[in-house]
Amino acid sequence: MERFIQFNDETVNSAFWMELSDLAAALSGDANMKVEYGPLAYLQAEPSVLYVSHFWHHRPEREEKEGMKSDVYLRALGTKLFTEPKEVQTFSGKTKSSFARQLLALAEDVRIEPLCICTRPGVRRAFETRKQVLRRYHGVQLKINTAKGFYADALYNALYILWQADTPFEWPLISPLLDGAIPYIDRTALSLFDARSTGDAARLVMDITEVLEDIGVRDMVNEYSHLPEFQKEESCAAIDPGRRQDPLENDDEKDEKDNEQFDEQFSTWHRESEETRGTFMQFDLERGAKTPMMGNTAREGDEGDAALASVQGRSKKATREQYNRLMAERRESKEHSDENRYGQENKGAVALYDSPRTPANEELEQYRVFKNETAPVVRKLKRTIEKSIEKKKTSPRNDLLTGRLGRKLIRFYTDENPRLFYKKQEPSRDIDAAFFLLIDCSASMYDKMEDVKKSTVLFHETLKTLRVPHEITGFWEDTASLPAERKPNHFLTAVSFDRSYQTESGPFIMQLRPEEDNRDGFALRIAIEKLARRSEQKKFILVFSDGEPSAADYEKNGVLDTHEAVLLARKKGMTVFNLFIGDEALDEARQQTMKTIYGTGSIMAPDVSELPAVLTPILKRLLFESI
Numbered sequence: 001m002e003r004f005i006q007f008n009d010e011t012v013n014s015a016f017w018m019e020l021s022d023l024a025a026a027l028s029g030d031a032n033m034k035v036e037y038g039p040l041a042y043l044q045a046e047p048s049v050l051y052v053s054h055f056w057h058h059r060p061e062r063e064e065k066e067g068m069k070s071d072v073y074l075r076a077l078g079t080k081l082f083t084e085p086k087e088v089q090t091f092s093g094k095t096k097s098s099f100a101r102q103l104l105a106l107a108e109d110v111r112i113e114p115l116c117i118c119t120r121p122g123v124r125r126a127f128e129t130r131k132q133v134l135r136r137y138h139g140v141q142l143k144i145n146t147a148k149g150f151y152a153d154a155l156y157n158a159l160y161i162l163w164q165a166d167t168p169f170e171w172p173l174i175s176p177l178l179d180g181a182i183p184y185i186d187r188t189a190l191s192l193f194d195a196r197s198t199g200d201a202a203r204l205v206m207d208i209t210e211v212l213e214d215i216g217v218r219d220m221v222n223e224y225s226h227l228p229e230f231q232k233e234e235s236c237a238a239i240d241p242g243r244r245q246d247p248l249e250n251d252d253e254k255d256e257k258d259n260e261q262f263d264e265q266f267s268t269w270h271r272e273s274e275e276t277r278g279t280f281m282q283f284d285l286e287r288g289a290k291t292p293m294m295g296n297t298a299r300e301g302d303e304g305d306a307a308l309a310s311v312q313g314r315s316k317k318a319t320r321e322q323y324n325r326l327m328a329e330r331r332e333s334k335e336h337s338d339e340n341r342y343g344q345e346n347k348g349a350v351a352l353y354d355s356p357r358t359p360a361n362e363e364l365e366q367y368r369v370f371k372n373e374t375a376p377v378v379r380k381l382k383r384t385i386e387k388s389i390e391k392k393k394t395s396p397r398n399d400l401l402t403g404r405l406g407r408k409l410i411r412f413y414t415d416e417n418p419r420l421f422y423k424k425q426e427p428s429r430d431i432d433a434a435f436f437l438l439i440d441c442s443a444s445m446y447d448k449m450e451d452v453k454k455s456t457v458l459f460h461e462t463l464k465t466l467r468v469p470h471e472i473t474g475f476w477e478d479t480a481s482l483p484a485e486r487k488p489n490h491f492l493t494a495v496s497f498d499r500s501y502q503t504e505s506g507p508f509i510m511q512l513r514p515e516e517d518n519r520d521g522f523a524l525r526i527a528i529e530k531l532a533r534r535s536e537q538k539k540f541i542l543v544f545s546d547g548e549p550s551a552a553d554y555e556k557n558g559v560l561d562t563h564e565a566v567l568l569a570r571k572k573g574m575t576v577f578n579l580f581i582g583d584e585a586l587d588e589a590r591q592q593t594m595k596t597i598y599g600t601g602s603i604m605a606p607d608v609s610e611l612p613a614v615l616t617p618i619l620k621r622l623l624f625e626s627i
Helices: 014-028 059-081 085-094 096-121 120-148 150-166 180-196 198-215 318-335 362-393 447-466 503-511 520-532 557-571 588-601 608-626
Strands: 036-038 040-043 051-053 350-354 396-400 423-424 433-440 470-477 487-495 538-545 575-583 600-605
Touching: 014 036, 014 051, 014 059, 014 557, 014 588, 036 150, 036 198, 040 059, 051 059, 059 096, 059 120, 085 096, 085 198, 096 120, 096 198, 096 600, 120 150, 150 198, 180 198, 180 520, 180 538, 350 520, 362 447, 362 608, 423 447, 423 470, 433 520, 433 608, 447 470, 447 503, 447 538, 447 608, 470 520, 487 503, 520 538, 520 557, 538 608, 557 575, 575 588, 575 608, 588 600, 600 608
Parallel strands: 036 051, 350 487, 433 470, 433 538, 538 575, 575 600
Antiparallel strands: 040 051, 396 423, 470 487
């Protein structure tokens, strides 16, 4: 489909995105770390996310790639290994100055960059490119901020150039208010090269920040770097789970001298809870004053307390409703434990299996037309495969150590270990293979579906004639009634494994039609599960699609998830092929994306009408492998 209007035609380089994700996971040692784009680059601890800056977009290709890689190196390797979260947390508690926070983030990057190069010398080229680009950028920003009167911003730009300069740096005139403090700032900033820890960098940043506060320089306006918040590790342990967490309406306290203790008993009446409203031993006191009195002793009950009947010692036989509720809770807990069964990106995806209806007369007629058109190809394929099977039956295996004695006996005298025997092949069995055909039924297939059906008929008739078990399933994701936590994915099985030999199973293929989105990684995992239960030796998955995976919350990570599903299938010994149906608007980026996902198993069909001609040699090759 030709896209005649695109308000945002910027596409993600999926191959490079996968490379960044692999780099982040490998360098950090965290397989669950995600890579996302953000305005600024930083590392988020919980959940584990590495943000790559938008700053590198729309630059020359080399600068863009090396710059993004340098962000990954700094965060996944540098921040992860060499930045001390406790020091950053202590620093954040001392100041809320934007200049101080941004300068510490910059100082840490400068400090840990040589450590990254020492740990991984291969990252040097990316950091050299990073320095060149950022020096030019901060040089321009220094002039702009000085002219606008943003003196703290200009000082930040100057400090970056000072720390990353290859030649002696000469301080420019920024402001009469600030120029007098430059000698002290210069000496303090140069001590960063002697810093051995995050705490050393934090102290010099605080010294520079105090100078700016003393002379009254306004805080930074722009944001060039980001210092993430690090949660204290002991904060979770410091919370007593038995104490009330929600605040009182009035948070006043009584002095200890005002506390009086009495030995007589008092009821728990309070003007805020005068009406009990059936609270059952729970008293909703939202107002009152906090006191230092100890309250760990138990209260003696009184006659006015409303108690549950269950504490009176009576028992009942469980009803079926209670049993059903218990079983439902167990099922929910099991589903919750398996929520990542199909990968993190498919969390909430639910498989809905649709049954095909009885074919209409128009569908029967359309199938008959397609069957007649593909019949010559089917017959030719069948003859070729049958000849190969017959040849394998009769062709002997020569030069063996055991078997029938051959006629070439001279080797008995000339060879040290003569191989004089031969064997005939055992009678060939049927083709020991199973095929699973997945058809993308997304909306973009609307102008290609008829040709896809014709190729599917060719696929079905060939395998049915050769009595090879196969299944044909169309898949799509329903976005019309898509809740946030549930992603219904429909699977319409036109031809199932148990009906693949039946004559009347073919016309159900005509019920496949374009629907909505496509979650390819999830569909592949469903196919893998089904094929894994089959006993055949060879297992093949073919995917008909016309583009990248596209579904809710699946744009960038859909390529990664589908690639992981392909790797999973190949680890299980399955062969995965993708028949990519292009058109005249097919660009190299989309071709490269499909090759990234499927590797050598990606085959391009530039014109959808050529799909049967492309499918035929693939089927022939796969069937030969199964003989």
